[in-house]
Amino acid sequence: MNIVGLSYDFHDGAACVVRDGVLVSMASEERYTLQKHDSSYPALSLAAQLREQGLALDEVDEVVFYEQPGPKYSRVLTNGFARFPRGLRDFVSANRSWLRDKLWTRAALSSRFGVPPSRIHLAAHHHSHVAQAFYASPFDEAAVLVLDGIGEWDCTTLAYASRDASRDASQGLQILEQYEYPHSIGLVYAAFTAYLGFKPNSGEASTMALAAFGKPRFVEAMRRVMRSEPDGSYVIEVSHFNFDGDASTLFAAPLIAAFGPPRDFRQPYAFDSLADGPQQVPDDDQRCADIAASLQHVLAEVLLGLASRLSRQTGSRNLCFAGGVALNCLANTELIQRSAFEHFFVPPDPGDGGAAFGAAMLRAAQHGPVQPIRHPYLGSSHAPHDLEPLIDADPSFSFLLGHQALGALQAAGIGSTRYTNEDSLLDEVSQALADGAIVAWVQGRFEVGPRALGNRSLLVHPGKLDTVRRMSRSVKSHTHFRPYALSITAEQAEQVLDTRWVGEPVMKWMQTIWPVREAYRTQLRGAIHADGTTRPQVCTRDDNPRYWALLNRFGQHSGVAALLNTSLNERSLPMVGHPRMALAMFARTGIDMLVIDDLVLRKRY
Secondary structure (H helix, E strand, C coil): EEEEECCCCCCCEEEEEECCEEEEEECCCCCHHHHCCCCCCHHHHHHHHHHCCCCCCCCEEEEECCCCHHHHHHHHHHHHHCCCCCHHHHHHHHHHHHHHHHHHHHHHHHHHHCCHHHHHHECCCCHHHHHHHCCCCCCEEEEEEEEEECCCEEEEEEEECCCCCCHHHHHHEEEEEEEECCCCCCHHHHHHHCCCCCCCCCCCHHHHHCCCCCCCCCHHHHHHCCCEEECCCEEHHHHHECCCCCCCCCHHHHHHHHCCCCCCCCCCCCCCCCCCCCCCCHHHHHHHHHEEEEEEHHHHHHHHHHHHHHHHHCCCCEEEEEEEEHHCCHHHHHHHHCCCCCEECCCCCCCCCHHHHHHHHHHHHHHHHCCCCCCCCCCCCCCCHHHHHHHHCCHHHHHHHCCCHHHHHHHHHHEECCCCHHHHHHHHHHHHHHHHCEEEEECCCCCCCCCCCCECCCCCCCCHHHHHHHHHHHHHHHCCCCCCCEEEEEEHHHHHHHCCCCCHHHHCCCCCEEEHHHHHHCCCCCCCCCEEECCEEEEECCCCCHHHHHHHHHHHHCCCEEEEEEEECCCCCCCCCCHHHHHHHHHHCCCCEEECCCCCECCCC
């Protein structure tokens, strides 16, 4: 049974293939179009996956879309009429889109796949997230929490899930409670993200990073906006928001009256994640950091209230968490440390892109047992042999790299070695890292989700701050207040990190934030935030054997088997998919060494 899951038409278009209850491939469209958060139909992603799995279009048995357009359109109409005549132009524009395309998703997919509409299924948005969270997990049963911006009407879902074969499929996932629009925790966080000068639906990580520089002195004001009730439910004061507006109008006058003027997005923050000690910054920078810290504090209160409510309702010791809010690593850590649950799971892509998997699994579970995700390396794999003509900087290939990148290759000159012995390759790369090189590391199938986990990574010695700053300047164009992450072997994580959760799945995929023990902070400073914490990927030999071996080999030089690991992409571009894009990035930026499987490229300068 071959099932295709799809998500598109809002943000993060993605496709996946589930074969006989096993997820065999998944990828976002952005990796192929190079448009970050590409929301379009994932034509290129799906075509690549079908080709790599050896599947023809007519071998797809069922197609599942991650939400239901009809109920979602009812919300658009309801909100439009409620606001009339305000927002009339936006309402008319939205209706054109709905009446032209979005309402006819089933018919459109039927035509694309050449199958009858009966083989096209439309899953409820939050049902897709519940299935995504639970069926990806290793648990036999679990409580499930979903928080995002909005699905059709639902913004928060509490559920219980079980793999018990004695249950019929309709009872495998039980929705216990839902909170409907406009009572959306995700939209509150997006509105504050816009208020603080970042782009909502993509800049939430900046809001989270900014919180580390602040003190929660606005907590009482924040609780008047969003608060947890004694029974674990929550309340949002919707008069502070305009969730139907664009980025500049998501927040309303009462919020500005409570917190002050919004931040101009053109004004950069003066904080530096690599600076030690108190930082002298403008008063408005500190005000905004304090608001971000207060937002994180109250978000944690609300999530802990919901988790407590869910624990009482289910009696489960396991919690699965999905939806866009599950990308908030600080919130995840609070749930781990302070909730009643003993085990915690977040899928590698908990947002709407990963909901394509959840939608497919909803149907797969109707046909038989489904398997958890074992690893996140489910994207495309490309052999490096097609790059060799490009390595010679042949002008006839300029259309593939771009004239600027081609010129940079010709100016720098490229040395290359293809290794037949992995030990020799690891020796060269680890020595280069120890000497202060910026290394792009590309191997095998790329990761799903927003985080680099050793297959499309940019690596640096975390103790060499001059190299870290050079990478920020000449490769990433990195915002100074945002920290980098750390990859570390499981064998050393217990010594370095102040946590008992080293063996849990959430530690493997950079989904939590933990303090680094004082004795290791100087050695790892480039991957540590100003508050002494890091977002770790704890890597075992089974997780990623070659990357684990590199970490160990580097540890022989530095004393700690850990590397600064950030995503292999330039600012405003998605993470690299095809190695050709890695080569172009290598040419355009200050990367010193590019490793693609067994091929090592060096700039001669």
